[in-house]
Amino acid sequence: MADLILHNAMVLTMDSEYNFYEKGAVVIKGDRIVDVGESERITASYKAIEHINASGKLIMPGLINTHTHVPMTIFRGYADDLPLHEWLYDYIFPVESEFVTLENVKLGTKLAIAEMLRSGTTTFNDMYYYIDAIAEVVDRTGMRAVLSESVIDFPAPNSPTPEDGLRTAEKLINKWNQHPRITISVSAHAPYSCSAELIKSAKVLADKYSVPFNIHVAETRREFDAALEEFGFTPVGYLDNLGVLSDNVIAAHGVHLTPEDIQILAERGVAVAHNPECNMKLASGVAPIPELLAAGVNIGLGTDGVASNNDLDLFDEMNTAAILHKLNSNDPTVLDARTVVEIATIGGARALGMQNEIGSLEPGKKADMIILDLMQPHAHPLYNIYSLLVYSIKGADVESTIIDGKFVMRDRKLLFMDEDGLYEKIENVARQIREKSIVASDANLKKE
Numbered sequence: 001m002a003d004l005i006l007h008n009a010m011v012l013t014m015d016s017e018y019n020f021y022e023k024g025a026v027v028i029k030g031d032r033i034v035d036v037g038e039s040e041r042i043t044a045s046y047k048a049i050e051h052i053n054a055s056g057k058l059i060m061p062g063l064i065n066t067h068t069h070v071p072m073t074i075f076r077g078y079a080d081d082l083p084l085h086e087w088l089y090d091y092i093f094p095v096e097s098e099f100v101t102l103e104n105v106k107l108g109t110k111l112a113i114a115e116m117l118r119s120g121t122t123t124f125n126d127m128y129y130y131i132d133a134i135a136e137v138v139d140r141t142g143m144r145a146v147l148s149e150s151v152i153d154f155p156a157p158n159s160p161t162p163e164d165g166l167r168t169a170e171k172l173i174n175k176w177n178q179h180p181r182i183t184i185s186v187s188a189h190a191p192y193s194c195s196a197e198l199i200k201s202a203k204v205l206a207d208k209y210s211v212p213f214n215i216h217v218a219e220t221r222r223e224f225d226a227a228l229e230e231f232g233f234t235p236v237g238y239l240d241n242l243g244v245l246s247d248n249v250i251a252a253h254g255v256h257l258t259p260e261d262i263q264i265l266a267e268r269g270v271a272v273a274h275n276p277e278c279n280m281k282l283a284s285g286v287a288p289i290p291e292l293l294a295a296g297v298n299i300g301l302g303t304d305g306v307a308s309n310n311d312l313d314l315f316d317e318m319n320t321a322a323i324l325h326k327l328n329s330n331d332p333t334v335l336d337a338r339t340v341v342e343i344a345t346i347g348g349a350r351a352l353g354m355q356n357e358i359g360s361l362e363p364g365k366k367a368d369m370i371i372l373d374l375m376q377p378h379a380h381p382l383y384n385i386y387s388l389l390v391y392s393i394k395g396a397d398v399e400s401t402i403i404d405g406k407f408v409m410r411d412r413k414l415l416f417m418d419e420d421g422l423y424e425k426i427e428n429v430a431r432q433i434r435e436k437s438i439v440a441s442d443a444n445l446k447k448e
Contacts, residue, residue: 002048003405004028007039009054010374012385014061014345014360018338020385026059028367031180031405036361058372060389061360062122062401063314064348067214067252067273067302069128071100071108073115074429075307084220084282084308092307096129099433100157105130107425109137112312114417117143117409119313119395122368122402125250125273125302125352127187127214129157131172135182142408142416144368146352147172148187148214151202153194162198166205173209181404183354187214191235192223196242203244212248212352215239218261219253220284236261245270250351252302253278254292255285262288262295271298271351274343276321278304286328289321290335300351301344313395318344322390337386367405372397 004027011024013036025042027034035042043051079091105128116124123144126134131149138145149172150156151165159165166186173184186206188194194202199215206213218224218235231238236257239245247269254265254272265272274289292299301321303312318340325335349359357366374380378392401409408416 002027002029002034002046004050005042005046005048006052006054006059007043010058011036012058012060013362014342015362026361028405031366033361033363033365033367035363054371056375058374059369061345062368062370063120063344064300064359065116065121065124065302065314066250066300066348066351067275067304068124068126069305070112070126070134071105071128072305072307073111074104074108074426076310078307078433084284085222087282095433096157100129102130102133104429105133106137107429109134110417110422111426113137113141113143114414114419115312117401117414118398119315120370120398121314123358135176138182140416142403142406144181144403146183146185146212148185150187150189151194151198152189153198166201170205173211183211185212185214190216191227191238199244200242206248212250214250214252217251217254218256221256224256234258234261236264240264248353253287255279255287257288262291266295266297271300273300273302273351274321275302275304276324277317278308282308286324289325290329298347298350299343300348314344315393315395318390337390340390341386367402369402370398371400373399
């Protein structure tokens, strides 16, 4: 006796054999997948409390966003069309210092999770501030997340010193370590914003608890050149020289890499979180993803924060990733559709060290999956399921989302989140930010 059987659906497993069932079924009991296969066999072999005829639907693993800053949804559209350094130091860091509060972090996280659940993401990997507040929202909404308190060399919104940030991270690891859907990890912002000692201390803490370690790496040419000038190493070479690169490291961006850097990442088992839309929008460059894949580096897909993207839709990100690398390499065969779907699912799970739990639909794994409504004009005809997902399907086609064996969105209704009043509260925060920005701009004009 199972809890739920979804049958008569197309089922894409993303298992090691890439099994795809045109008329398949999934069996769920508790938080786990019991069986996956042909619908006729499944319905003859199992009984369940609830049977759902999912004809006209596609069931697939939930998407995994390997690099986000979810509370930054409150800054969506605040500072666009700027290069990274100016965007970060002249706009984002200043506005964060004033408006990243406990309450605003909760609001931004709710908005982000609503957006992700509606567009097919079931797990996200985040680095930001007030992680305990983010974890509380994740807990209530049924989402799965890897969360890290970001440490940086100057005072952060809830950490007066980097040492405070590290102490907070350790407390949170111990507080949430038994949660079925929340993993607390550790992060250092970047080599250019953290001292060598801080990076090493953060990595020691991650290793102590065997949790992931996140860091922005080689995002811009400016960062790459500055590292060569200051340290005598590329950003990757510098981190390797510090002894912090290993298989629990998730390097966000990895845009400006030498062949030697790629080899180092492969040899150390470092994963790279690829954020194509953010990298394009900030004109940071194009990450050498085909070369990284060829070298055996684990690649996950990320959106980054919406202040630099400006959305959290991984279906959109898949499409961009596939097309960008074809154009960049002048080769239409590069980053084929199946590879892109793999990066967004089981590839993301590998990047987070969670491939035995999530990322594919297989017996024994966590029941994290999405149900897509294929009764849409852009979903027909179907020749190749991977091509359909990457080049045609939209995040809005997600009808239902299951995480840990429970519906968290069903028939496009979020079950554990009340969206009433959320948008009004967000717009109120935006109004405050706009008013403050106008005052600051007027003050600068007077000085000039």
